[in-house]
Amino acid sequence: MSQSSAIDDTTVRDSFWTLTLVSLRYRDFRLVWLGSVTEHVGEFMETAAMLWMVNQLTHSPLMLTLVASARFAPMVFFPIIGGIVADRVNRRSLLMVTLVGSGFLSVCLSILTWMGLTEVWHLILICLLSGVAMSFNHPARQAILPNLVKKDHLLNAVSMDFFSVQGARMIGMAMAGYLILAIGLWPIFLMRALGCAVAIFWLGMAHVPPTPITAKGKTSIKNLMEGFGYLRSHTMVLILVVLYLIPWLAGNTFASFLPVFSSDILRIGAVGYGYLQASPGLGSLIALVALTFFTYSRKKPKLLVGSGVVMGIGLIAFAASGWVFLSYSLLIVIGAMQMVFTAVNTTLIQGIVPDQFRGRIMSWREVAFGLGPTGSIVFGAIAQVTGVQISLGILGAVVLVPMLLLLAFIPRMNKYQV
Numbered sequence: 255m256s257q258s259s260a261i262d263d264t265t266v267r268d269s270f271w272t273l274t275l276v277s278l279r280y281r282d283f284r285l286v287w288l289g290s291v292t293e294h295v296g297e298f299m300e301t302a303a304m305l306w307m308v309n310q311l312t313h314s315p316l317m318l319t320l321v322a323s324a325r326f327a328p329m330v331f332f333p334i335i336g337g338i339v340a341d342r343v344n345r346r347s348l349l350m351v352t353l354v355g356s357g358f359l360s361v362c363l364s365i366l367t368w369m370g371l372t373e374v375w376h377l378i379l380i381c382l383l384s385g386v387a388m389s390f391n392h393p394a395r396q397a398i399l400p401n402l403v404k405k406d407h408l409l410n411a412v413s414m415d416f417f418s419v420q421g422a423r424m425i426g427m428a429m430a431g432y433l434i435l436a437i438g439l440w441p442i443f444l445m446r447a448l449g450c451a452v453a454i455f456w457l458g459m460a461h462v463p464p465t466p467i468t469a470k471g472k473t474s475i476k477n478l479m480e481g482f483g484y485l486r487s488h489t490m491v492l493i494l495v496v497l498y499l500i501p502w503l504a505g506n507t508f509a510s511f512l513p514v515f516s517s518d519i520l521r522i523g524a525v526g527y528g529y530l531q532a533s534p535g536l537g538s539l540i541a542l543v544a545l546t547f548f549t550y551s552r553k554k555p556k557l558l559v560g561s562g563v564v565m566g567i568g569l570i571a572f573a574a575s576g577w578v579f580l581s582y583s584l585l586i587v588i589g590a591m592q593m594v595f596t597a598v599n600t601t602l603i604q605g606i607v608p609d610q611f612r613g614r615i616m617s618w619r620e621v622a623f624g625l626g627p628t629g630s631i632v633f634g635a636i637a638q639v640t641g642v643q644i645s646l647g648i649l650g651a652v653v654l655v656p657m658l659l660l661l662a663f664i665p666r667m668n669k670y671q672v
Contacts, residue, residue, distance in 0.1 A: 274546040277411035283402040285486050289456035290395070290418035293353060296449025297425030299433070300360060301325075301509075302531050303442040304377055306434055306524065309366075309513035311374060319634025321374065322510040322627065324381035325388070326502070329624025332389030337481065337617020340394040346462040350454050351396075352391040355589045357450030359383055364443035389620065396616040397406070399464045400604050408605060409545065409554070413531055413597040419592055424535020431528015432617055481614030484607070490666055495619045497660070499626030500562060501592040504569060505534070506627030507649055508588070510634065510641040520578050532589045533582050534589025541590035545597060555664045558598045562657035565591035569650030573643045 278284045301322070308314075308321045340348060359380050366372045395415075433442055479607040485492045509531065516527035548557060565588055572584040600619075607615045637645035 294422035296446035302430035328385035333620035420538030427531030502626035533585035537589025566654035
């Protein structure tokens with residue numbers, strides 16, 4: 255760990271709020287985290303505006319899932335390349351290049367919308383290209399994090415990193431609901447580009463440890479085969495990587511359906527839609543505080559399974575709900591469980607995998623990240639025939655099944671002291 259990654263100020267005291275925010279006391283983690291927050295606030299504002307536009311243009315649940323999933327489709331393949339690159343080049347520079355690309359795409363979308371030329375295929379194409387950028391961004395950022403904090407604080411750092419996404423969702427989605435009514439769509443897309451620019455500024459101030467030289471001295475094919483070989487010989491890591499698709503399959507599917515819930519089922523309009531999209535972000539904030547009590551816990555596998563079970567039950571309950579307050583509450587619970595599951599899953603993977611393999615293994619995890627949301631197209635097709643409520647209820651059952659099967663693997667996971 256670099257000297258610049260040391261904790262600022264005084265020795266950490268084990269008070270409640272100190273433990274909750276302990277990873278932010280590391281200067282360089284804090285800067286990377288601020289970059290993630292500013293980037294994702296703009297991204298979620300853009301996503302909410304795009305989904306609202308698609309619903310107005312098509313009134314089709316299938317088209318909603320197609321557009322929402324297009325951003326993740328490239329992540330089925332490209333993260334493998336992204337992981338190899340992340341283990342060979344300066345990871346901070348890689349992050350900054352991907353942000354430049356994402357900002358440029360948002361400017362293009364803003365201009366198209368301002369000129370009144372935007373069609374659904376434009377949105378799908380821009381989401382696909384954004385997904386390519388994400389495929390290089392995510393492995394690089396995830397490979398950096400364990401080098402910025404002590405191992406005992408890794409769960410907190412991963413939780414804070416995920417909260418930078420879900421907290422940004424809470425802010426960005428809520429703002430989008432008001433901004434759609436107040437200023438229209440094209441300025442929202444421009445704000446996304448501004449968020450990328452601010453994120454580049456924060457990253458430029460951070461000192462990130464150099465990429466390990468192990469992968470640099472070998473060919474890309476050799477790097478790829480080593481990463482695949484590691485997964486094949488470490489079954490528990492492979493299971494955790496595959497499981498990572500579950501919260502993103504759930505999250506992308508219900509988020510894609512929320513325009514329909516807000517307009518046709520709950521009838522709460524654009525502002526209410528913004529609050530629906532923001533509710534899971536509030537849940538992630540609550541989960542962040544709750545995870546404080548598990549910073550030094552060795553019972554993370556049980557926490558992983560329990561959060562998955564509650565997530566599945568919450569999806570089924572939300573699908574059946576016709577009450578606005580109950581729907582908001584259930585989305586808060588689902589968002590909290592999504593954060594817990596993702597944070598614990600990531601902590602287990604990062605704590606087990608050595609640094610020289612981390613970029614490549616995290617890239618395989620990003621493949622699962624892409625497969626999950628892409629799979630939501632299936633539930634969009636089901637919703638096209640049966641309606642969004644039945645489709646979402648089926649999804650909840652799909653989430654529950656692997657969680658119950660995972661109970662048998664808890665003793666094996668407990669052997670890893672992470």
